[in-house]
Amino acid sequence: MQRRTFLGGLAFSCSASAVLAQAPWPARPVRLVVPLPPGGAADGVARGIAQHLQGALNTPWVVENRPGASGTIGADLVAKAAPDGHTFLSHTSAITIQPHMGSAPYDVLRDFVPVAQTIAGSYVLVVPPSFPADNLRGWIATVRRAPGRYSYGSHGSGSGPHLAMELLKEAADLFIVHVPFRGAAPALQELLAGRLDMAFETTFAALPHIRTGRLKAIALGGPRTLEALPGVGTVAEVFTGFDTDGWQGVFAPAGTPPEIVRRVGEETGHALRAPALAQRIVELGFRPVGNTPEQFAAVVQADYKKWGRVVRERRILADQ
Structure with a gap:
C-alpha cells in the first residue's frame, strides 16, 4: 500500500x-x-x-x-x-x-x-457506586471471575468508548457484553440507573457524576493522570503503553x-x-x-x- x-x-x-x-x-x-x-x-x-x-x-x-x-x-x-x-x-x-x-x-x-x-482528554472507566471494586486491579479480578456476567455501554458500535473498552478487554483478556446505544446520553442514563455495569465515558460527561458520587472512577484510559480527577490512576500503570x-x-x-x-x-x-x-x-x-x-x-x-x-x-x- x-x-x-x-x-x-x-x-x-x-x-x-x-x-x-x-x-x-x-x-x-x-x-x-x-x-x-x-x-x-x-x-x-x-x-x-x-x-x-x-x-x-x-x-x-x-x-x-x-x-x-x-x-x-x-x-x-x-x-x-x-x-x-x-x-x-x-x-x-x-x-x-x-x-x-x-x-x-x-x-x-x-x-x-x-x-x-x-x-x-482521556476516557475514564466508570462503574456504579455499588460495584465491588475501587481500582483497576480489583475491577479486572471481579470481571474475570464471572465471564459474560457484566455488560458495558457505548455511544454506538465504532465509537471511541466502544473501541477503548475493546482495547482494554484485549489487554486484560476479559469477556464483557457490549450494549451499544445511539449516542452518549442514553448510554450514560442507563449506567446511572444501574442497568449497565460499566463504561468508558468522556471526562466531560462523567466528571459531574463522579463528583456527586453517582459514578465511581476506576481508571483513566490515557497515559496521564488528570488534575480534575485526583487519585485516579491510569490503565497504563497496569498495561504498559495503553492509551485511548x-x-x-x-x-x-x-x-x-x-x-x-x-x-x-x-x-x-x-x-x-x-x-x-x-x-x-x-x-x-x-x-x-x-x-x-x-x-x-x-x-x-x-x-x-x-x-x-x-x-x-x-x-x-x-x-x-
Whole structure:
C-alpha cells in the first residue's frame, strides 16, 4: 500500500501556491465547521479558539455546527471546500475511526491537512457506586471471575468508548457484553440507573457524576493522570503503553497554502495558552495542547493506524 502522509497535503504546484500567496487573506469571513451539535465541550473549545482568531486576524470567524452521521457530514463539507484558507474543520479523534467503519465519504489521510491539535482528554472507566471494586486491579479480578456476567455501554458500535473498552478487554483478556446505544446520553442514563455495569465515558460527561458520587472512577484510559480527577490512576500503570486518549483538533482542506496553515496553527496555540481558555479546558477534564501541523499529523496517523487494527482484529461492525 502506498504510504501517505498529511504533510503531502501541504505540497502542491509552485504556480498554484504563488497565485494564492498573492491574494489577500483572509479576504472574507472564515468558517470553522464543527460537525457536532452546539453546547458540548467540543463546540465550546472551538468557539473559544474562533474568538481569538477573529481578533488576531481582524476577520470574522464563524462557527458553523453541522452535526450528523457521527461527524461525517460536517467533515465532508470541509473536505470538498475550496482550499483557500476560508474553511476549516474542528473535529475530534473520531475522524480517525470512521473510515475503518465504512462511514466516511472522504480519505482522512488525503483530503485534510492538520493545522493544530487543540485539546487531549482521556476516557475514564466508570462503574456504579455499588460495584465491588475501587481500582483497576480489583475491577479486572471481579470481571474475570464471572465471564459474560457484566455488560458495558457505548455511544454506538465504532465509537471511541466502544473501541477503548475493546482495547482494554484485549489487554486484560476479559469477556464483557457490549450494549451499544445511539449516542452518549442514553448510554450514560442507563449506567446511572444501574442497568449497565460499566463504561468508558468522556471526562466531560462523567466528571459531574463522579463528583456527586453517582459514578465511581476506576481508571483513566490515557497515559496521564488528570488534575480534575485526583487519585485516579491510569490503565497504563497496569498495561504498559495503553492509551485511548481522545483529542480535538483543527484541519484544513488538502491544498490549503502552507503559510495559511502555519499562521492559523500558531494563532490556535496562542489561544490555548490564554489563561482563561486554558483554565476552562482543564476544568472540563482536558489538557490544552496547541502543537505544530507536523506534530498533529503524527498524532492523527498513529491513531488512524491503532484504531484500524482494533476494528479489524476485534471484528467491529457498524450499527445497522
